[in-house]
Amino acid sequence: MLEVRNLHVFYGGIHALQGVSLSVPEGAVVTLLGANGAGKTTTLRAIMGLVRPREGTITLNGVSLIGKRPYEIVRLGLSMAPEGRRIFPDLTVLENLLLGAYARTDHDGIARDLSFVFSLFPRLKERERQRGGTLSGGEQQMLAVARALMAAPKILLLDEPSLGLAPVLITEMYRAFARLKEEGRTILLVEQNARAALSLADHGYVLETGRIVAEGPAAELRESDLVRKAYLGV
Amino acid sequence: MATYLQQLLNGVTLGSLYALIAIGYTMVYGILRLINFAHGDVFMWAGYWVFFLVVLFHLPWWMAALCAVALTALMGVAIERVAYRPLREAPRISLLITAIGVSFLLENLIIVLPWAGGRQKPYPTPAFMTQIYQAGNVRIQGVTIWVPLIAAACLLGLIFLVYRTKVGRAMRAIATDTETTALMGADINRVISYTFLVGSALAAVGGILWGCRYPRLQWDLGIMPGWRAFTAAVIGGIGNIVGAMLGGFLLGLAEILIVAFLPGLSGFRDALIFAILIFFLLFRPTGLLGKPLKEKV
Numbered sequence: 341m342l343e344v345r346n347l348h349v350f351y352g353g354i355h356a357l358q359g360v361s362l363s364v365p366e367g368a369v370v371t372l373l374g375a376n377g378a379g380k381t382t383t384l385r386a387i388m389g390l391v392r393p394r395e396g397t398i399t400l401n402g403v404s405l406i407g408k409r410p411y412e413i414v415r416l417g418l419s420m421a422p423e424g425r426r427i428f429p430d431l432t433v434l435e436n437l438l439l440g441a442y443a444r445t446d447h448d449g450i451a452r453d454l455s456f457v458f459s460l461f462p463r464l465k466e467r468e469r470q471r472g473g474t475l476s477g478g479e480q481q482m483l484a485v486a487r488a489l490m491a492a493p494k495i496l497l498l499d500e501p502s503l504g505l506a507p508v509l510i511t512e513m514y515r516a517f518a519r520l521k522e523e524g525r526t527i528l529l530v531e532q533n534a535r536a537a538l539s540l541a542d543h544g545y546v547l548e549t550g551r552i553v554a555e556g557p558a559a560e561l562r563e564s565d566l567v568r569k570a571y572l573g574v
Numbered sequence: 575m576a577t578y579l580q581q582l583l584n585g586v587t588l589g590s591l592y593a594l595i596a597i598g599y600t601m602v603y604g605i606l607r608l609i610n611f612a613h614g615d616v617f618m619w620a621g622y623w624v625f626f627l628v629v630l631f632h633l634p635w636w637m638a639a640l641c642a643v644a645l646t647a648l649m650g651v652a653i654e655r656v657a658y659r660p661l662r663e664a665p666r667i668s669l670l671i672t673a674i675g676v677s678f679l680l681e682n683l684i685i686v687l688p689w690a691g692g693r694q695k696p697y698p699t700p701a702f703m704t705q706i707y708q709a710g711n712v713r714i715q716g717v718t719i720w721v722p723l724i725a726a727a728c729l730l731g732l733i734f735l736v737y738r739t740k741v742g743r744a745m746r747a748i749a750t751d752t753e754t755t756a757l758m759g760a761d762i763n764r765v766i767s768y769t770f771l772v773g774s775a776l777a778a779v780g781g782i783l784w785g786c787r788y789p790r791l792q793w794d795l796g797i798m799p800g801w802r803a804f805t806a807a808v809i810g811g812i813g814n815i816v817g818a819m820l821g822g823f824l825l826g827l828a829e830i831l832i833v834a835f836l837p838g839l840s841g842f843r844d845a846l847i848f849a850i851l852i853f854f855l856l857f858r859p860t861g862l863l864g865k866p867l868k869e870k871v
Binding site: 443491 | 740743744746747750751753754755756757758759760761762
């Protein structure tokens with residue numbers, strides 16, 4: 341479904357991505373693991389059109405995303421819950437969610453998805469009329485994920501959804517992801533928290549300083565020495 | 575008593591004109607972090623559009639006024655498209671200098687245009703604006719009634735647009751985080767164009783009504799109202815739409831009341847207004863309603 345081939349991205353003189361390739365098949369949960377600065381966020385930003393790669397191809401169902409602007413990419417079927425949540429603090433929870441559906445005109449579908457995200461994160465329903473900035477960190481992360489879902493994406497991109505959350509909230513978040521997976525949604529999940537991500541994902545990639553150094557089915561990656569030593573701490 | 579009421583109405587009239595202009599400053603600042611120096615000249619052009627359409631094309635006044643709003647609004651959109659958009663990623667100072675350049679261009683166009691010229695022109699004021707209404711011993715001119723009413727209708731319309739519509743939601747979102755707004759599927763350029771359209775249309779309404787109250791057209795007529803409206807936007811908290819309205823009304827009232835009741839100080843009215851501007855910039859840069867703005871990355 342989503343194919344990334346030989347992606348090279350430069351920031352000034354820094355060669356941030358050095359030939360990253362990955363694919364996200366329909367209905368799969370794929371995770372991209374790596375330490376801080378490995379290039380995970382850069383990969384997602386390149387896919388969403390926020391940075392322009394110097395080389396490489398990105399295609400969604402055969403349609404090239406290179407050179408397209410972010411709003412066009414959203415309309416083609418990708419949406420992202422960005423790193424650091426980036427919710428709109430002055431807008432209410434409901435307004436944040438409706439912005440997520442900006443590109444859509446199917447009012448029935450928007451209403452259906454709104455009740456779906458409220459069932460996924462009931463706490464957002466309770467805080468519907470509250471300003472986004474008044475939410476706790478965990479609630480803001482729920483809002484960021486819910487807002488991305490409101491675009492009814494073919495592929496949901498999640499950038500470190502567990503960052504800075506208490507363990508109990510991480511569990512809650514991943515329970516919601518598991519429900520999305522059961523529904524057959526396609527997810528590209530970027531994480532530092534390899535344990536959580538590999539327990540959910542079907543397939544994984546490990547990124548180090550801009551290169552993919554390992555890939556495979558999640559169950560195999562979990563057992564590999566590289567991942568066990570570097571990311572699971574065993 | 576009658577004098578008080580009269581002056582109060584004058585203050586509200588002037589204040590509503592400042593409010594209409596201040597909106598454009600504050601909306602553009604909120605989104606681009608740009609003080610649009612050309613905004614006062616866009617306001618000035620609206621008066622000239624009415625003049626051109628009525629005097630040269632013999633349109634009825636109300637039709638000329640509507641066309642002038644549309645033309646001025648499109649002018650604002652064109653200015654952003656041609657002069658500001660190519661500099662979106664450039665340092666803020668380049669954008670600021672460009673805005674000053676656009677301001678000079680708009681002023682000098684009026685000077686060199688054959689039908690406008692450097693000389694003062696009489697503004698075509700419709701009869702209902704100059705008519706005198708008598709209530710007891712209060713005499714009220716049409717402008718004093720119509721200007722606040724029309725301004726209030728426009729400002730309510732703006733509040734509806736910004737707080738109750740999809741594009742308004744995107745405008746508020748861009749003001750805090752442009753990149754994330756793009757990730758929502760919003761075409762940023764389009765939303766910015768809408769912002770200039772709305773801000774310039776309101777300035778146009780202000781310019782058309784301003785002409786009814788001060789019926790002389792000259793190339794520099796936008797400069798001082800522009801600065802005063804900018805001061806109003808700062809008083810209200812730049813970036814804050816309701817604040818700009820509040821600042822406009824406060825400034826208009828203050829100005830009229832000073833002139834009316836302390837006539838000795840009336841020669842200092844601009845000095846006082848800029849003293850207020852400096853006071854706010856020094857001691858309360860976020861204005862009455864604004865919150866500290868995070869520098870956008």
